[in-house]
Amino acid sequence: MNQEDRLAKLKERIREKGRLMVAYSGGVDSSLLAALARDALGDNALAVILDSETLPRGELQQAAALAGQMGLNFRIAGFNILQQEPFQDNTPRRCYICKKSSIALLKSIAAEEGIGSIADGLNRDDCQQWRPGTAACHEEGIWHPLLEAGMGKEDIRAAARELGLPVWNKPSSACLASRIPYGQPITEEMLRMVEAAEDLLKSLGFGQLRVRADGRGARIELEKQDMKKALESGEEIACKLQALGFQYISLDLQGYRSGSMDEVLWTSRD
Template sequence: METLQDKSQYLNKIIKGYGSVLVAFSGGADSTLLLKSALDALGDRVLAVTARSEIYPPGEAEEASEIARSLGAEHLILKTGGLKSPAFAGNPPDRCYHCKKELYEKLNSLARERGLNYVADGVNADDASDYRPGMRAGVEAGVRTPLKQANLTKRDIYALSREMGLPTAHKPANPCLASRFPYGTEITPEALDMVHKSEAFLKSLGYTPLRVRHHGHLARIEVPPDRMESVLRDAERITAAIKTIGYIYVTLDLRGFRSGSMNETLEDRLRLY
């Protein structure tokens, strides 16, 4: 039976084979483990790069920079188009493909400029179980996925992160803010700001993990089932704050927090990965 140590050693072997690598670094648990593993295997032949655009929460790129530098990595922040692409802003089901396509093209170009052999990202072994069109862009761009290749699951990644003392060992996943919008709903800077401020307020009350899904004038809150009673106790305070941000209606999703809940509206034929 394959152990966690076996997977870790295999990951090290895969990355050593790259010779040099540019790591697409979000600052989350997956990419932090990947970056640390790359630094251990390749030393200074590693560059970490974080994308910045309006679809990411303010300050996220700077936080990623702090993590990368704390690990001893060279780090760059790369501006990407985000909502400037009509194919993305219109929010079709393959929205992530268009975003990742642009990002990977820029990362490949930067890797060539810096003399780095490959671009790698933090896709893991569990990601194939959800609809992730961005993975198709990665395949087309030749982006390496060493965590997935080493069969590291999200649980494995958190376990290894704890063993290695990484600052993201308990950090919940936080995909871009565009994932809070139903497919087909236009994504605007104003709506992204409403989502960000609503989630930031709830986090200030200690609710995490969580999502605030944007349905026009309605904010749909997702928290784990064991936190629902607490949300209801705080209902008046939460409702008042989120209405101040710009929503008219504030609801609690009775199914609770679940990553990728917007994909529930997709037909099976769209599940490409």
């Protein structure tokens, strides 16, 4: 099936829902889904951004701006996940706990709006990764249209580009809690430190990156082609990150990789 036919079929499946809520983050996956839902359902599609402590402020602003630019029917809902102690404890079930709670909030909004179906941007490639939150989605009946259509990340980027979505090549993002090792409590202070550190590196021209925080240490993950630049600017970077509260700064020689904090789960099972 070619891309045009695939998207047409997706819109038809969305249209069958009558009314649909899209869990929207401003990333390429949820943006493509929200655009298709807008085309299929108009204002009967509602995109909801959950504003939690783990969402970088810049990401929130960009998501809201893009939603307005795209003409989406959207709203921002406060989601205070740090009020939940099981989440703060930061066990390997963290993502499951968060997803369960976020779905409960989405369902309450959907009930108020008379919406019977909630969809997200899960895709084929996501199924290759450790995602305990996906189990919560299955339990709660969340619909995954992109996965159902057999679309992977490259398919989604290609479709978003064809539709003129400005986020078609946006680097992948993840909640700030994913930067903190399991077992280390998640605090507002640490989340803000990580956010500020990543914003600083982005302002210096680095692209896909993560700042992993372990106590007061910052481990920087960059794409391989950016490592030389980081080393050349090492003194400046270290000084600025120390000013944020980190005591020591290191560059991960393995480079950026999604879900690197989960590696300890696999090594501990060997």
